[in-house]
Amino acid sequence: MIIGKKVIENDIAGSTNELAERLLGTDYLPEGTVITASYQTAGKGHGSNAWLSEKGKNLLISVILRPSYLEAGEQFLISMFVSLGIRDMLMEATEGIDVKVKWPNDILAAEKKIAGILILNAVSGRYLAHSIIGIGLNINQDSFPKEAGEAVSLKMLTSRQHELIACREHLFRTLDKRLMMVTGAPGRLIEDYLGSLYRYRKMADYLINEKRVEAMITGVDEFGRLCLSGKGGEEFVCDIKDIKYL
Ligand code: BTN
Numbered sequence: 001m002i003i004g005k006k007v008i009e010n011d012i013a014g015s016t017n018e019l020a021e022r023l024l025g026t027d028y029l030p031e032g033t034v035i036t037a038s039y040q041t042a043g044k045g046h047g048s049n050a051w052l053s054e055k056g057k058n059l060l061i062s063v064i065l066r067p068s069y070l071e072a073g074e075q076f077l078i079s080m081f082v083s084l085g086i087r088d089m090l091m092e093a094t095e096g097i098d099v100k101v102k103w104p105n106d107i108l109a110a111e112k113k114i115a116g117i118l119i120l121n122a123v124s125g126r127y128l129a130h131s132i133i134g135i136g137l138n139i140n141q142d143s144f145p146k147e148a149g150e151a152v153s154l155k156m157l158t159s160r161q162h163e164l165i166a167c168r169e170h171l172f173r174t175l176d177k178r179l180m181m182v183t184g185a186p187g188r189l190i191e192d193y194l195g196s197l198y199r200y201r202k203m204a205d206y207l208i209n210e211k212r213v214e215a216m217i218t219g220v221d222e223f224g225r226l227c228l229s230g231k232g233g234e235e236f237v238c239d240i241k242d243i244k245y246l
Contacts, residue, residue, distance in 0.1 A: 015134075017118060034064075058139045068127050113148070208244075
């Protein structure tokens with residue numbers, strides 16, 4: 001097992017991702033080291049979003065990897081293995097509730113957000129030097145503020161409390177299995193990722209470059225951009241800033 005062989009636990013941190021970045025500069029951290037916190041005072045989400053989580057209720061973790069075998073252009077494989085690792089854990093923990101990966105960084109259960117992923121990759125020359133993989137996974141929180149959008153927790157889905165450390169260990173195992181596929185079976189990893197994508201091959205509404213379009217997600221290109229096919233046959237390749245799900 002690589003992920004979680006060493007765990008650095010914190011009661012309170014600003015952001016586990018920022019702490020991981022700081023520690024990488026000063027300490028020797030073995031491959032797969034995980035930084036956790038029970039509470040974050042400045043939890044980060046994508047863009048300028050905050051990640052809000054009640055104290056001691058959820059998993060707030062950052063995993064440190066040095067995937068020097070991946071070229072910079074292959075970095076989306078990290079997002080794929082992490083998304084699928086979280087999905088596997090949740091599918092097992094809920095005994096089959098449908099869990100989807102909403103490109104590029106949300107995990108949905110029953111169409112509501114249950115986890116968010118924030119990955120910071122550092123490149124050295126052609127290859128990745130390190131990757132800080134931040135995961136916020138809602139476990140025992142009973143309700144969420146309006147700012148969190150439509151959110152849900154494992155407890156809300158299963159109507160029971162879950163032991164945080166057991167959930168964490170479970171997540172490490174499912175992440176580890178998917179990490180092995182990055183080098184061992186990347187084709188299968190991509191196939192599984194597409195198979196678990198929210199709205200894959202379904203017509204739906206999007207705002208693409210400020211224009212409302214009806215389109216179908218057809219895949220993800222080698223740089224991790226979302227590919228869609230419009231109703232009239234037009235093709236779209238989108239970065240996160242180009243597209244909004246409606
Ligand atoms: C998102 O959905 O916008 C991504 C949220 C990522 C949240 C996690 S919680 C642990 C780690 N530390 C942070 O400050 N953010 C990530």
